[in-house]
Amino acid sequence: MTLKAFEILDKNGFTKPDGSWYELTSAIDKEEGSFLHSLIKQYQPKNTLEIGCAEGLSSMVICESIGSTGKHTIIDAFQSTDWSNHGIYNLKKAGFDNFTLIEERSELVLPQLLKEGKKYDFVFVDGWHTFDHVLVEFFYINNLLPVGGVVAFDDTGLTGINRVMRYISNYPNFECLGSVGDHPKTLKRRALTGMKKAVNAAFSPLGQRIKKELLNDTVLRTDKELKLNGTVTAFRKTAEDKRHWAWYEHF
Ligand SMILES: C[S@@+](CC[C@H](N)C(=O)[O-])C[C@H]1O[C@@H](n2cnc3c(N)ncnc32)[C@H](O)[C@@H]1O
Secondary structure (H helix, E strand, O other): OOOOOHHHHHHOOOEEEOOOOOEEEOOOOOHHHHHHHHHHHHOHHHHHEEEOOOOOOHHHHHHHOOOOOOOEEEEOOOOOOOOHHHHHHHHHHOOOOOEEEEEEOOOHHHHHHHOOOOOOOEEEEEEOOOHHHHHHHHHHHHHOOOOOOOOEEEOOOHHHHHHHHHHHHOOOOOOEEEOOOOOOOOOHHHHHHHHHHHHHHOOOOOHHHHHHHHHHHHHHHHOOOOEEEEEOOEEEEEOOOOOOOOOOOOO
């Protein structure tokens, strides 16, 4: 499969309007782009939302995948200030006009979209990467997604984002569709995985409820068994959110 974004990714850069060369600094890779493309082809969203445009590579993948009848909304607080509008330049240069940019912080835009009664059937989250920020974004996205909608997150190998993925994995109304991309398999990571397995085995005579109270979730449930062992992870909303008012699950 060839997507217009892949031409830029293959060269790892593009020619700026002034004729000089710009090297990419912040973009999904081709495997991650193919994953977004395949999700869009499978679930056929028409109204999509994205947080974080930067140089425009993921936005290009989404705009091309939804086609000219689709409508893509991009939230990027710093497109003109930090990114010199490179993302918008790449989108326009590739011929896409099926997008709108909202240049404002996601934490301010998402509640506004909810208040306006907007719905998006595919959302890609790749903005500010702290645990609390991504969790706040997901709180709104859960309300902006119709049943059947899909949300995908970038950089899910980062500890903070991995913990948000674990929390979402517990939601009764979301199913994990899987992850792509490699977590770096460092010696430290492999040693830790071995130690976690040993600790889990040592605690196995105890019931699951007590183990949950005593042990970190990453000891109890591996990323692999939760399908979170990648750098881009997607979930599908399977039902309305009917959680009890004080619902909580360890993560
Ligand atoms: C990792 S880059 C996005 C890369 C892009 N998704 C891609 O793969 O081609 C992160 C982007 O998030 C934007 N950003 C950071 N904090 C934000 C916030 N609070 N609200 C909206 N956008 C934010 C930055 O300006 C930047 O463009």
